[in-house]
Amino acid sequence: xxxxxxxxxxxxxxxxxxxxxxxxxxxxxxxxxxxxxxxxxxxxxxxxxxxxxxxxxxxxxxxxxxxxxxxxxxxxxxxxxxxxxxxxxxxxxxxxxxxxxxxxxxxxxxxxxxxxxxxxxxxxxxxxxxxxxxxxxxxxxxxxxxxxxxxxxxxxxxxxxxxxxxx
Numbered sequence: 431x432x433x434x435x436x437x438x439x440x441x442x443x444x445x446x447x448x449x450x451x452x453x454x455x456x457x458x459x460x461x462x463x464x465x466x467x468x469x470x471x472x473x474x475x476x477x478x479x480x481x482x483x484x485x486x487x488x489x490x491x492x493x494x495x496x497x498x499x500x501x502x503x504x505x506x507x508x509x510x511x512x513x514x515x516x517x518x519x520x521x522x523x524x525x526x527x528x529x530x531x532x533x534x535x536x537x538x539x540x541x542x543x544x545x546x547x548x549x550x551x552x553x554x555x556x557x558x559x560x561x562x563x564x565x566x567x568x569x570x571x572x573x574x575x576x577x578x579x580x581x582x583x584x585x586x587x588x589x590x591x592x593x594x595x596x597x
Contacts, residue, residue, distance in 0.1 A: 440479060447475055450490075451497055458501050463508075467501055474500030542590045548583055555580060 451471035460467045478496035482489050535552055544552070554560045560568075566576035 440476060443479055444472060444475065447493055447497075450494060451475065454494070454498050454501055458498070458505060460501070460505070467504060470500050470504045471497045539587070542587055544583075544586070548586070551579065551583060552587075 451468060454471060455464065455467050474497040475493055477500075478489075478493045482492055486492075535549070535557060539549075539552065551565070554565055554568075555562075562576050562580065563573050566573045569576065569579075571579075
């Protein structure tokens with residue numbers, strides 16, 4: 431088994447695994463900020479190299495999982511950041527002053543004959559963006575039960591005249 435301990439060998443490791451980093455970048459469909467993600471991949475490779483224990487297996491699968499996970503984590507961070515900030519015309523980021531979505535349900539939903547509990551659930555699902563699992567716990571029912579409630583509610587809306595004539 432090759433010994434990966436010692437920082438003088440990392441340059442060799444980096445060169446050897448550069449094609450793997452490029453392949454992972456393509457695999458997770460990164461199409462912009464390529465150099466940022468390449469750097470994230472190199473840092474993850476270095477972390478894997480530093481933590482690697484040869485007694486637990488081969489380095490390549492460990493490096494693959496570590497780099498892949500780091501790229502996915504960075505994508506998730508980017509997604510959260512993108513929701514909070516927009517690129518201004520001046521070329522720098524400014525915080526949004528207005529929320530990204532309306533704080534209420536669309537007006538055409540008001541004309542649908544819904545119970546108050548159904549309107550509340552709609553608002554929790556689509557305005558407050560609460561997860562089905564979170565709502566299931568809140569309502570004291572199973573996740574499957576909450577999914578069924580959501581499906582019935584959406585079907586009721588879809589079958590209404592207001593939905594068909596909302597334009």
